[in-house]
Amino acid sequence: MSKKRIRPIAEGSEWTVEAIERYDAEIGRVAKAYGLDCYRHQLEIITAEQMMDAYAAIGMPVYYHHWSFGKHFLETENRYKRGQMGLAYEIVINSDPCIAYLMEENTLTMQALVIAHAAYGHNSFFKGNHLFKQWTSADAIIDYLVFARNYIAQCEERHGFAAVEQLVDACHALSNLGVDRYKRSPHLSLDKETLRQKEREDYLQAQVNDLWRTLPRHTAAVAEEEERRFPAEPEENLLYFVEKNAPLLEPWQREIIRIIRKIGQYFYPQRQTQVMNEGWACFWHYTLINTLYDEGKLTDGFMMEFLQSHTNVVYQPPYNSKWYSGINPYALGFAMWRDIRRICEEPTDEDREWFPEFAGSDWRETFNFAMSNFKDESFVAQYLSPRLMREFRLFAILDDEANPKLRVDAIHDDMGYRAVRRALAEQYNLGSADPDIQVWNVDLRGDRSLTLRHFSHQRRPLGPETDRVLEHLAHLWGFTVRLETLMPSGDLRPVAECRSEKRNRPIS
Amino acid sequence: MTVRIVDRRQDSKNKSSINRSRFIQRFKGQIRKAVADAIARRGIRDLDNGEKIGIPGKDITEPHFRHGKGGKREIVHPGNDRFNSGDSVDRPLEGSGQGSGGASEDGEGIDDFVFTLTRDEFLDIFFDELALPNLVKRQLARIDEYKRVRAGYTQSGVPTNINLVRTMRGAAGRRIAVGAPFAARLRELKDELERLRRDCPGDPDIIRIEREIASLLARREAIPFIDPFDLRYSNRIRIAQPSTQAVMFCLMDVSGSMDESKKQIAKRFFMLLYLFLNRNYEHIEVVFIRHHTVAEEVDEENFFHSRETGGTIVSSALTLMHEIIVARYASSAWNIYGAQASDGDNWNNDSPTCRELISESILPLVQYFAYIEIADAEPQNLWLEYERLLESHPGIFAMQRIAAVADIYPVFRELFRKRLA
Numbered sequence: 037m038s039k040k041r042i043r044p045i046a047e048g049s050e051w052t053v054e055a056i057e058r059y060d061a062e063i064g065r066v067a068k069a070y071g072l073d074c075y076r077h078q079l080e081i082i083t084a085e086q087m088m089d090a091y092a093a094i095g096m097p098v099y100y101h102h103w104s105f106g107k108h109f110l111e112t113e114n115r116y117k118r119g120q121m122g123l124a125y126e127i128v129i130n131s132d133p134c135i136a137y138l139m140e141e142n143t144l145t146m147q148a149l150v151i152a153h154a155a156y157g158h159n160s161f162f163k164g165n166h167l168f169k170q171w172t173s174a175d176a177i178i179d180y181l182v183f184a185r186n187y188i189a190q191c192e193e194r195h196g197f198a199a200v201e202q203l204v205d206a207c208h209a210l211s212n213l214g215v216d217r218y219k220r221s222p223h224l225s226l227d228k229e230t231l232r233q234k235e236r237e238d239y240l241q242a243q244v245n246d247l248w249r250t251l252p253r254h255t256a257a258v259a260e261e262e263e264r265r266f267p268a269e270p271e272e273n274l275l276y277f278v279e280k281n282a283p284l285l286e287p288w289q290r291e292i293i294r295i296i297r298k299i300g301q302y303f304y305p306q307r308q309t310q311v312m313n314e315g316w317a318c319f320w321h322y323t324l325i326n327t328l329y330d331e332g333k334l335t336d337g338f339m340m341e342f343l344q345s346h347t348n349v350v351y352q353p354p355y356n357s358k359w360y361s362g363i364n365p366y367a368l369g370f371a372m373w374r375d376i377r378r379i380c381e382e383p384t385d386e387d388r389e390w391f392p393e394f395a396g397s398d399w400r401e402t403f404n405f406a407m408s409n410f411k412d413e414s415f416v417a418q419y420l421s422p423r424l425m426r427e428f429r430l431f432a433i434l435d436d437e438a439n440p441k442l443r444v445d446a447i448h449d450d451m452g453y454r455a456v457r458r459a460l461a462e463q464y465n466l467g468s469a470d471p472d473i474q475v476w477n478v479d480l481r482g483d484r485s486l487t488l489r490h491f492s493h494q495r496r497p498l499g500p501e502t503d504r505v506l507e508h509l510a511h512l513w514g515f516t517v518r519l520e521t522l523m524p525s526g527d528l529r530p531v532a533e534c535r536s537e538k539r540n541r542p543i544s
Numbered sequence: 545m546t547v548r549i550v551d552r553r554q555d556s557k558n559k560s561s562i563n564r565s566r567f568i569q570r571f572k573g574q575i576r577k578a579v580a581d582a583i584a585r586r587g588i589r590d591l592d593n594g595e596k597i598g599i600p601g602k603d604i605t606e607p608h609f610r611h612g613k614g615g616k617r618e619i620v621h622p623g624n625d626r627f628n629s630g631d632s633v634d635r636p637l638e639g640s641g642q643g644s645g646g647a648s649e650d651g652e653g654i655d656d657f658v659f660t661l662t663r664d665e666f667l668d669i670f671f672d673e674l675a676l677p678n679l680v681k682r683q684l685a686r687i688d689e690y691k692r693v694r695a696g697y698t699q700s701g702v703p704t705n706i707n708l709v710r711t712m713r714g715a716a717g718r719r720i721a722v723g724a725p726f727a728a729r730l731r732e733l734k735d736e737l738e739r740l741r742r743d744c745p746g747d748p749d750i751i752r753i754e755r756e757i758a759s760l761l762a763r764r765e766a767i768p769f770i771d772p773f774d775l776r777y778s779n780r781i782r783i784a785q786p787s788t789q790a791v792m793f794c795l796m797d798v799s800g801s802m803d804e805s806k807k808q809i810a811k812r813f814f815m816l817l818y819l820f821l822n823r824n825y826e827h828i829e830v831v832f833i834r835h836h837t838v839a840e841e842v843d844e845e846n847f848f849h850s851r852e853t854g855g856t857i858v859s860s861a862l863t864l865m866h867e868i869i870v871a872r873y874a875s876s877a878w879n880i881y882g883a884q885a886s887d888g889d890n891w892n893n894d895s896p897t898c899r900e901l902i903s904e905s906i907l908p909l910v911q912y913f914a915y916i917e918i919a920d921a922e923p924q925n926l927w928l929e930y931e932r933l934l935e936s937h938p939g940i941f942a943m944q945r946i947a948a949v950a951d952i953y954p955v956f957r958e959l960f961r962k963r964l965a
Contacts, residue, residue, distance in 0.1 A: 110657075
């Protein structure tokens with residue numbers, strides 16, 4: 037039986053709204069046939085300039101104002117104008133409905149690619165992955181951002197633009213240590229936030245004032261407290277600790293810290309799942325578009341353009357190329373998802389030995405399980421196959437300051453597979469990428485100074501910016517802030533100290 | 545269900561402009577320095593464009609707690625072409641673009657952060673902290689535009705201007721006011737009628753009262769619903785829109801001793817002055833006067849490009865300037881600025897005349913008169929004569945020397961520096 041010729045969905049490279057609608061309908065049909073579970077989505081057509089706006093605001097349609105976003109905008113604009121970068125097509129907002137941006141300069145092929153990549157690929161990942169389910173509330177984020185922007189704008193009017201800017205600077209400096217790694221954040225919503233904000237303000241202020249009570253205490257109680265450290269358990273969320281405990285902050289300052297903390301928390305899953313998420317979206321745009329082509333609904337010209345841009349995205353330059361800047365998460369992610377499908381459909385003996393639990397199983401089920409329950413670190417540790425390591429020719433280099441030379445620790449051979457995989461997984465462990473710094477103690481009875489403890493990992497020191505971050509923290513805390521490092525040997529070593537005594541000064 | 549496609553292209557443009565201006569605000573110090581450097585590099589001719597400037601990247605990084613170099617780390621790279629487990633390699637790993645192990649972390653942020661200022665942003669910073677001296681007459685203006693603004697209501701006007709709300713409100717008020725006596729009397733009569741009907745039905749007064757009520761009602765009905773008296777018209781009046789105006793006199797020596805490069809310097813100075821005035825006044829006229837032994841008013845093209853030879857009599861230009869002011873620019877209506885560029889050559893016995901002309905006839909009429917001498921030699925007699933004016937007319941008269949192109953901007957800033965009153 038000869039293959040039926042079906043009319044292509046649309047011709048030509050100029051897009052029209054009707055053509056986009058038709059493509060979306062077709063891609064949606066195929067996605068449904070594959071069982072992709074997505075939020076509703078909305079496609080927005082924007083200009084290049086608006087795309088750069090979106091870049092500056094981490095892709096969000098509304099965002100509070102800050103000079104650093106202006107800096108990002110200028111940076112992007114400059115690179116774009118010099119032709120050093122094309123604007124990527126991956127901006128998609130994890131909201132319900134999920135919003136995907138189509139840039140007006142794109143050709144029709146690119147629009148179809150973006151729809152498949154963002155509106156179906158990323159979208160289904162946002163809906164399915166446990167981290168996004170647990171940490172983000174897709175239905176409320178836009179509301180919360182509106183609330184945040186309005187609140188911060190109000191504060192600027194009321195308390196002066198400089199004071200707010202300094203506060204936001206300080207929060208941004210601490211933002212990578214301002215996330216809860218284990219607890220779930222409560223649901224956000226504009227109404228609730230606005231309503232509860234005032235209450236919270238009063239309540240928090242009362243709490244803090246109690247903490248710094250200056251009334252004389254009974255001596256017996258003091259003696260007992262001598263023993264106690266505050267906080268009783270070290271706190272790794274610095275922003276949270278400051279928000280709840282910094283003695284001299286005004287209620288509005290606490291609220292702003294909270295806002296930035298919340299937004300940082302919202303983006304945290306994206307940092308944790310970059311390889312998986314991008315790989316997933318690439319896999320699906322590739323699969324969906326190819327399925328349509330097999331059905332005869334796409335022209336060869338379309339496929340040529342599509343493949344060209346697809347291969348650009350998933351290209352991995354080798355370590356000695358001048359384009360090399362680390363492992364490309366798109367490339368690794370895409371290859372891993374493809375490889376998982378292969379292991380399910382055509383397992384080799386090696387695969388059966390390495391992945392007995394899913395080799396030869398139904399690939400859609402395996403996909404759903406993997407997509408839902410992992411983050412980059414565990415995904416790599418669990419699913420990176422020897423065959424893929426050979427394809428990428430991965431090797432692990434040990435860089436130890438104590439040795440004059442680098443050492444090749446493991447390569448893609450029988451002895452090295454597990455070591456390479458472990459090292460790569462560790463690379464995606466955000467816990468060890470960011471330094472481990474925790475709030476250790478507050479000198480409650482003395483000068484109220486705050487002591488942070490840095491738990492040194494693999495003898496890695498802190499970067500040169502540390503002093504500036506401490507200044508920011510001291511600004512928030514209002515009193516002296518110290519940082520000490522606990523070496524693996526058990527020694528404590530003071531790293532930096534930033535003195536501050538805001539008590540006698542008016543709070544700016 | 546078809547997908548929702550929203551066309552946002554017409555929506556809020558420049559969403560980032562606030563962030564952008566905040567960025568510029570924050571790094572004004574560095575940007576100003578970069579702008580000054582940029583000026584030294586390029587001609588004033590293209591001042592009208594924006595400028596690409598760079599500021600040190602390390603000033604604008606946002607700090608975070610990060611790992612620094614050192615310690616122990618294991619990094620996985622792709623594309624192995626020659627390594628075996630256990631090999632030792634020199635650092636940095638050869639060929640790897642960013643180098644291995646932490647180098648990428650401090651590789652960033654050292655380069656300059658380069659971006660483009662728009663023309664307005666550029667000029668803002670360029671003329672920042674400069675002020676026009678002697679703004680006495682700044683408010684004076686010529687009136688060539690009128691704006692119509694609303695100014696309450698009138699009782700006469702054309703039908704299109706009838707203000708319905710006002711009119712109906714007035715009519716309602718009038719009806720209540722005019723009908724008030726009838727209403728009071730009606731209430732009285734109705735009470736009376738009720739009392740009579742209850743107490744002594746059959747009283748002949750009942751009929752009388754009923755008649756009176758009927759006639760009162762009829763009269764109340766006769767009050768017109770709307771009366772020409774009620775009509776109100778929206779009133780609009782013309783308000784003069786004054787626009788500030790200035791005239792700028794450019795005086796230049798074109799005698800043989802002024803060569804092309806000196807003229808270029810003068811031209812740049814004049815352009816700078818023009819741009820600056822342009823930001824302060826809505827309407828500007830420029831008068832070009834060139835002179836050697838005689839002065840003439842010319843257009844811009846001739847001013848800068850034609851070349852004359854011969855001696856120099858500066859006073860001829862000053863006399864002409866004075867004549868033009870008297871004839872065309874009444875000093876009560878115009879802000880007048882004069883800028884004179886010369887290489888300092890003058891006939892010796894003409895210089896005292898110049899000083900006299902300036903101090904007697906020109907300075908009383910102008911806001912500011914600046915003399916720039918484009919020369920690197922010793923000051924000559926014209927400079928020495930003018931120096932005496934500095935003391936007698938502080939704040940109105942200023943003079944500076946320019947030796948090279950790079951001096952133009954600093955000299956300009958010096959001339960227009962904000963001074964405390």
